Amino acid sequence: MRVCVIGTGYVGLVTGACLAHIGHDVICVDNNEEKVKLMKSGQSPIFEPGLSEIMQSAIQAEKIHFTSDLAAGVAHGEVLFIAVGTPPLPTGESDTRYVEAVARGIGENLNGGYKVIVNKSTVPIGSGDWVRMLVLDGVAERQKTLVPAGGVASNEKLPEFAAEFDVISNPEFLREGSAVHDTFNPDRIVLGGNSQRAVGLMRQLYAPIVERKYAVDQSLPPVPILATDLSSAEMIKYAANAFLATKISFINEVANICDRVGADVTQVAKGIGLDSRIGNKFLQAGIGWGGSCFPKDVSALIHTADDYGYEAQLLKSAVSVNERQRLIALEKLQKVLKILKGKTIGLLGLTFKPDTDDLRDAPALNLIEQLNRLGAKVKAFDPIVSQTGLRHGLSGVLVETDAERLADGCDALVLVTEWQQFSTLDYVKMAKLMAHPVIIDGRNFLDPEAMIRAGFQYVGVGR
Ligand SMILES: NC(=O)c1ccc[n+]([C@@H]2O[C@H](COP(=O)([O-])OP(=O)(O)OC[C@H]3O[C@@H](n4cnc5c(N)ncnc54)[C@H](O)[C@@H]3O)[C@@H](O)[C@H]2O)c1
Numbered sequence: 506m507r508v509c510v511i512g513t514g515y516v517g518l519v520t521g522a523c524l525a526h527i528g529h530d531v532i533c534v535d536n537n538e539e540k541v542k543l544m545k546s547g548q549s550p551i552f553e554p555g556l557s558e559i560m561q562s563a564i565q566a567e568k569i570h571f572t573s574d575l576a577a578g579v580a581h582g583e584v585l586f587i588a589v590g591t592p593p594l595p596t597g598e599s600d601t602r603y604v605e606a607v608a609r610g611i612g613e614n615l616n617g618g619y620k621v622i623v624n625k626s627t628v629p630i631g632s633g634d635w636v637r638m639l640v641l642d643g644v645a646e647r648q649k650t651l652v653p654a655g656g657v658a659s660n661e662k663l664p665e666f667a668a669e670f671d672v673i674s675n676p677e678f679l680r681e682g683s684a685v686h687d688t689f690n691p692d693r694i695v696l697g698g699n700s701q702r703a704v705g706l707m708r709q710l711y712a713p714i715v716e717r718k719y720a721v722d723q724s725l726p727p728v729p730i731l732a733t734d735l736s737s738a739e740m741i742k743y744a745a746n747a748f749l750a751t752k753i754s755f756i757n758e759v760a761n762i763c764d765r766v767g768a769d770v771t772q773v774a775k776g777i778g779l780d781s782r783i784g785n786k787f788l789q790a791g792i793g794w795g796g797s798c799f800p801k802d803v804s805a806l807i808h809t810a811d812d813y814g815y816e817a818q819l820l821k822s823a824v825s826v827n828e829r830q831r832l833i834a835l836e837k838l839q840k841v842l843k844i845l846k847g848k849t850i851g852l853l854g855l856t857f858k859p860d861t862d863d864l865r866d867a868p869a870l871n872l873i874e875q876l877n878r879l880g881a882k883v884k885a886f887d888p889i890v891s892q893t894g895l896r897h898g899l900s901g902v903l904v905e906t907d908a909e910r911l912a913d914g915c916d917a918l919v920l921v922t923e924w925q926q927f928s929t930l931d932y933v934k935m936a937k938l939m940a941h942p943v944i945i946d947g948r949n950f951l952d953p954e955a956m957i958r959a960g961f962q963y964v965g966v967g968r
């Protein structure tokens with residue numbers, strides 16, 4: 506099928522490349538010319554495991570093209586994905602101005618032939634109908650430009666062009682760091698909308714993925730497709746993220762109690778996770794949740810509830826537990842080192858989770874700010890940030906090129922991101938290089954006994 510994906514960030518580029526990989530003809534549109542130039546040369550503007558490989562093979566097979574020309578993308582696609590960002594506004598609601606611009610732009614460029622317009626961006630509940638309205642506004646704008654100079658006589662008809670389309674909500678559930686894997690191995694596909702024709706085309710589009718042709722385990726039953734109304738699909742996305750974020754806040758609260766009573770939260774998580782009603786995932790206690798989705802989506806849902814006269818108390822608590830949790834490493838540092846002024850603290854990891862280059866709402870950024878405020882010097886080593894130009898965007902932190910240079914002279918280390926390679930560092934050597942061999946394991950990632958044997962004072966979260 507002919508597909509156009511508008512917005513080539515973590516979601517849009519992965520979606521475009523994966524759909525091209527399974528045989529669709531894809532045009533990716535982005536209004537960032539730099540990105541388009543990079544992608545045309547076969548390079549991914551983001552770090553996402555496996556993405557460059559499928560992008561390059563799709564380029565070679567001429568299944569994917571990149572452009573900044575929205576009109577060309579709209580003309581090409583039978584299915585048009587909106588995958589632009591919806592970042593948070595200071596009030597907590599999401600900023601939908603990019604979706605708005607794209608929806609109008611689609612309307613202005615509709616050129617005949619039926620199209621399915623797919624909301625893949627995470628958008629406030631009710632956005633499906635809003636997008637439909639904006640597309641029609643765009644159509645009307647375009648129609649005005651078709652009126653010949655001098656206007657038309659009342660008995661003349663305006664030139665017509667078809668604007669036959671339906672809007673579908675198709676929320677995305679991929680995780681950064683495993684986005685390609687998640688796209689080929691989804692737990693479910695949600696399609697919201699009331700047009701059978703549009704839902705039918707979407708089923709056709711996703712058929713190879715539904716049939717597990719690109720799955721790690723091809724013997725699994727087909728991927729469930731959940732067809733719903735527009736608002737329910739939009740709500741499913743927010744509810745899923747809010748549930749997962751709340752689950753993490755829950756285990757972090759338990760961890761804080763464990764710290765006080767001398768229990769080990771990693772064992773507690775195992776013990777409760779074996780109950781199939783609870784499940785063992787998303788019970789990793791640590792320095793709190795961050796990233797480009799959980800914080801903004803939970804805030805947006807609280808805001809929506811507020812708009813409709815309902816106070817989302819549980820969600821507000823999940824957020825406040827998280828805000829406190831994001832400072833837990835600071836508390837632990839103060840407990841061990843007392844005065845932080847004049848001390849040097851080394852951060853192992855900067856990104857909000859491993860295997861991504863994304864620093865949006867990363868807990869490390871809070872920590873750097875707070876440590877600076879208290880007069881500490883902050884250094885960091887992150888496998889991806891240390892290698893890329895990303896470090897130039899950071900302030901208040903000296904980014905080192907390896908873990909040993911990081912350890913040199915530090916009064917304490919904080920493990921912020923559980924990059925796999927942090928499990929095999931030469932901690933014996935690192936401990937010797939430090940002024941005080943203290944490590945705060947903000948992700949409960951390291952083996953406490955091994956760290957003590959390496960010469961460290963080890964402090965975990967709730968263990
Ligand atoms: N990042 C994730 O893991 C994830 C997962 C699920 C859902 N989502 C949702 O998907 C959406 C996209 O998120 P993201 O992280 O990929 O965003 P992103 O910021 O990485 O990418 C957005 C892209 O859209 C482009 N863009 C903005 N305005 C445009 C326009 N008018 N025309 C063409 N391109 C335009 C930007 O240049 C950018 O490349 C958001 O709503 C987000 O909440 C994100």
Ligand SMILES: O=c1ccn([C@@H]2O[C@H](COP(=O)(O)OP(=O)(O)O[C@H]3O[C@H](CO)[C@@H](O)[C@H](O)[C@H]3O)[C@@H](O)[C@H]2O)c(=O)[nH]1
Nearest residue numbers: 677678679680681753787788789793794795796798857858
């Ligand atoms: O047990 C856990 C699991 C995660 N986290 C933290 O939670 C945040 C989010 O992690 P994760 O969910 O793995 O990454 P994201 O890429 O943000 O993915 C989430 O947000 C996406 C954007 O909406 C959704 O598509 C995904 O389904 C949803 O998992 C990170 O800061 C993690 O460190 C924990 O602290 N403990």
